[in-house]
Amino acid sequence: MSILKSPLRALLAALLAGAVLAGPAIAAESMTVRIASLEWPPYTGETLPDGGSAVARLRDAYAAVGVQLQVEYLPWSRAVMAARTDPAVIGYFPEYDAATVRKHWLLSEPVGNSELGFAEPYDRPIVWRGPDTLAPLHVGVVQDYVNTDALDARIASGDQPFERSVSDRINLLKLAHHRVDVAVVDRMVFAWLMANDPMLHPYLGELVINPHLLERKTLHVAFRPDSAGRRAGKLLAEGLRRLEAAAPASPRR
Incomplete structure (x- = not known):
């Protein structure tokens, strides 16, 4: 997990201190996001390095804004059900973008392909x-x-x-x-x-x-459509933006 520079961490802490994060899935004291996933190597998997390539990017994006990521690996149908019924789980990952999904979930910015x-x-x-x-x-x-x-x-x-x-x-x-x-x-x-x-x-x-x-297709986190899910999605979007900004520029041809 990357460590943010002190001025940035201080600014982030000040901003987050004034935010109200609803629901137990994101606690303001610990700033932890918990999602459900599945064994879908090489993208996700409990025994894979960093939890899989897609989980690694998701973890890095949240770390960029000072948030810890916890992933629970379950069979796919149970992962979706956990996000729907367990108040400690804010969403599931990864999901494809589809109109049928957007009827019930808030989809994050793309995390992978x-x-x-x-x-x-x-x-x-x-x-x-x-x-x-x-x-x-x-x-x-x-x-x-x-x-x-x-x-x-x-x-x-x-x-x-x-x-x-x-x-x-x-x-x-x-x-x-x-x-x-x-x-x-x-x-x-x-x-x-x-x-x-x-x-x-x-x-x-x-x-x-x-x-x-x-x-x-693009890979997304499917967040619960409530205030906690919206907050988790905004934090992820900001973390992804910071990863992109910090990535080395591609050499010009």
Whole structure:
């Protein structure tokens, strides 16, 4: 965790002292933000260095404004439920930006990026040009994950054959055993799981990512839509702004 310079810390303390932070998820005395997350390597994971690459950036952003981050790692559906029902948890992370999410949550500024695609068998590649061309395929998705607006709309309307799994690992195992034709997965998550998960390692080389990506997405914290959630979001936005300002400038070409 980075340590702020004394004048900046003093100024920040003065500003925060006058702010009223509602709810137990952000206590003015300790300035701690607690969120729920999941095992989603390499982005998030309890045993990963710094809790995962996305959690590391989130932690750095909060540290830049003198706030401590606590992360509780849970199965995905439980992480979302914890943010909804546990007053000590202010939100969950990471989440994609989607209209269905914004109906119930306050989304933070982007913390990272994700490339969403289809995993497929190496010897049975698919050719698709848009959501409407996916109709003949049985698509594997993870329960409670946001995919793309178009694909989720097709699933909700019954126009897309699909099967839900409780995790990316199970989704990919179903693909390996021909239970689904393709599996929706983040490209980096796919690469990490295939290389590191003992249950999937036997299929390394047999499963690949289709070169036509579904969508490039941003990763956000989904905060509860209350005063504490809004405050936590503002602090995160300021922390991200300070990280960007402190980052070395890219060399000019």
